[in-house]
Amino acid sequence: MLELKNISFSAQNESGTREILKDIDLVINERFVAITGPNGGGKSTLAKIIAGIYTPTSGQILLDGEDITDLSVTDRARKGISFAFQQPVRFKGITVKDLITLAAGRPIGIGEACSYLSEVGLCARDYIDREINSSLSGGEVKRIEIATVLARETKISVFDEPEAGIDLWSFSNLIAVFEKMHEKINGSILIISHQERILNIADKIVVIADGRVSAVGDRETILPELLEGRGPCRMLSNKL
Amino acid sequence: MDQIQKQLLEQVADLHEVPSGAYNIRANGSSAGRNTTANIDIVTREDRDGINIIIKPFTKRESVHIPVILSESGVQDMVYNDFYIGEGAEVTIVAGCGIHNAGDRESRHDGIHTFHVGKNAKVKYVEKHYGQGDGNGKNIMNPTTVVEIEEGGYLEMETVQIKGVDSTRRTTTARLGDGATLIIHEKIMTHGRQSAETDFTVDMDGEGCHTSLVSRSVAKEESRQVFRSNIRGNNRCTGHSECDAIIMDHALVSAIPEITAAHLDASLIHEAAIGKIAGEQLIKLMTLGLTEQEAEEQIVNGFLK
Numbered sequence: 001m002l003e004l005k006n007i008s009f010s011a012q013n014e015s016g017t018r019e020i021l022k023d024i025d026l027v028i029n030e031r032f033v034a035i036t037g038p039n040g041g042g043k044s045t046l047a048k049i050i051a052g053i054y055t056p057t058s059g060q061i062l063l064d065g066e067d068i069t070d071l072s073v074t075d076r077a078r079k080g081i082s083f084a085f086q087q088p089v090r091f092k093g094i095t096v097k098d099l100i101t102l103a104a105g106r107p108i109g110i111g112e113a114c115s116y117l118s119e120v121g122l123c124a125r126d127y128i129d130r131e132i133n134s135s136l137s138g139g140e141v142k143r144i145e146i147a148t149v150l151a152r153e154t155k156i157s158v159f160d161e162p163e164a165g166i167d168l169w170s171f172s173n174l175i176a177v178f179e180k181m182h183e184k185i186n187g188s189i190l191i192i193s194h195q196e197r198i199l200n201i202a203d204k205i206v207v208i209a210d211g212r213v214s215a216v217g218d219r220e221t222i223l224p225e226l227l228e229g230r231g232p233c234r235m236l237s238n239k240l
Numbered sequence: 241m242d243q244i245q246k247q248l249l250e251q252v253a254d255l256h257e258v259p260s261g262a263y264n265i266r267a268n269g270s271s272a273g274r275n276t277t278a279n280i281d282i283v284t285r286e287d288r289d290g291i292n293i294i295i296k297p298f299t300k301r302e303s304v305h306i307p308v309i310l311s312e313s314g315v316q317d318m319v320y321n322d323f324y325i326g327e328g329a330e331v332t333i334v335a336g337c338g339i340h341n342a343g344d345r346e347s348r349h350d351g352i353h354t355f356h357v358g359k360n361a362k363v364k365y366v367e368k369h370y371g372q373g374d375g376n377g378k379n380i381m382n383p384t385t386v387v388e389i390e391e392g393g394y395l396e397m398e399t400v401q402i403k404g405v406d407s408t409r410r411t412t413t414a415r416l417g418d419g420a421t422l423i424i425h426e427k428i429m430t431h432g433r434q435s436a437e438t439d440f441t442v443d444m445d446g447e448g449c450h451t452s453l454v455s456r457s458v459a460k461e462e463s464r465q466v467f468r469s470n471i472r473g474n475n476r477c478t479g480h481s482e483c484d485a486i487i488m489d490h491a492l493v494s495a496i497p498e499i500t501a502a503h504l505d506a507s508l509i510h511e512a513a514i515g516k517i518a519g520e521q522l523i524k525l526m527t528l529g530l531t532e533q534e535a536e537e538q539i540v541n542g543f544l545k
Contacts, residue, residue: 053523091542095542
């Protein structure tokens with residue numbers, strides 16, 4: 001269980017200090033939680049605070065009751081938090097197999113590495129020895145990124161807009177990946193998404209707008225409001 | 241051969257035992273073993289220190305190992321090795337130099353390797369440099385490579401210098417005939433106060449010849465690196481050089497590329513990039529549970545792999 005208590009985050013820019021997150025209170029205990037809301041609302045910032053990439057200005061983060069607010073990215077990863085970046089980084093010289101092995105945290109065979117790739121819709125044989133460099137397309141690195149999180153099999157898996165940069169055909173497969181994870185996982189999947197089809201399989205939906213939680217509840221309650229353009233967030237319904 | 245010498249041999253030539261095929265092992269300035277085959281002859285030179293390696297035309301799938309090891313402090317070694325690769329031969333040549341310097345005196349190996357690659361011959365040349373030692377004596381290596389490739393010949397050269405060499409100046413000059421190909425992959429890592437300079441000059445004289453020079457390096461701590469390349473397109477040809485460096489700590493890296501076209505159909509490209517490890521790369525690996533230092537090692541190892 002992941003608990004966020006009164007999380008606030010401010011960043012400096014040219015015009016002074018800007019408050020990006022204001023007093024976020026959330027409990028993530030369900031198997032599949034979707035975070036949605038307009039662009040610039042603070043969703044990605046919140047995900048990075050969970051992974052430890054950003055340190056909150058104030059507030060507390062608890063993982064299974066343990067305060068992890070001051071833990072580094074590495075320590076949080078070791079305690080069971082995984083993070084899939086919205087824009088995955090490339091590495092000259094590091095192969096897909098290397099990265100998946102690092103993600104698994106133990107030596108794994110070709111067969112196992114391939115199984116993670118197949119799950120994200122990549123023909124494993126064609127990719128396993130390729131370097132994660134600029135010869136791979138945006139959609140390919142994105143799927144490899146998701147495969148690294150699958151290989152970690154951790155309690156908390158955070159995905160920042162997994163659908164961004166993935167074509168429509170692959171998107172159907174991506175939904176299948178998350179449905180399968182949903183069945184298997186012994187913990188929580190937390191997905192930031194604008195996609196109705198992802199929100200559709202969520203147990204709980206959190207809407208973040210203007211740095212605050214503007215709505216939270218089960219799918220049956222929140223989704224109709226979003227789709228009808230009533231409720232907390234009109235910008236989002238336009239996107240959907 | 242003692243333990244230190246065996247260990248050096250393993251580092252520079254991946255050899256655990258005496259190699260199969262032709263070999264010549266040079267230890268502390270003199271010969272420590274030699275084997276020739278029906279197709280590959282190794283002859284001691286009479287004009288100066290060194291050997292001639294003569295590979296008969298159409299020799300297929302054979303290899304030559306010529307490692308050099310220096311395990312006594314203060315050895316100053318200078319050799320001239322000439323390779324004559326006959327028409328249509330296909331061979332792998334593994335050279336390399338390992339220095340173990342436990343004393344206070346400077347150990348130095350300068351090698352001048354000259355390759356005469358015959359018509360349509362295909363050669364893979366691997367050269368590794370490695371230094372170790374717990375003394376204050378410096379390990380110095382200055383390899384010079386001279387390459388002549390005849391019509392349709394092919395030379396692929398892979399050079400690696402990862403550890404323990406305090407100062408190196410690598411000079412490679414090449415002249416390519418019609419349809420000849422020269423591929424060079426260089427990998428260098430320097431640390432401490434080491435310095436490494438590489439200098440490539442390729443004369444593309446033959447019609448339809450091709451070269452690709454790729455250097456990847458990592459400079460750590462206070463070390464300094466200089467990369468110079470000059471590709472001269474004197475005929476219809478394609479040439480490409482690429483220098484890609486990661487800079488860390490207080491190191492200094494210079495890339496000085498030069499391409500000269502003296503023919504309308506010479507097509508030459510140079511790419512150079514120097515930069516530190518991207519913060520996003522470190523963070524990605526840290527989200528997989530690696531510490532910052534482990535992440536840095538993985539990135540450097542991958543880059544130099």
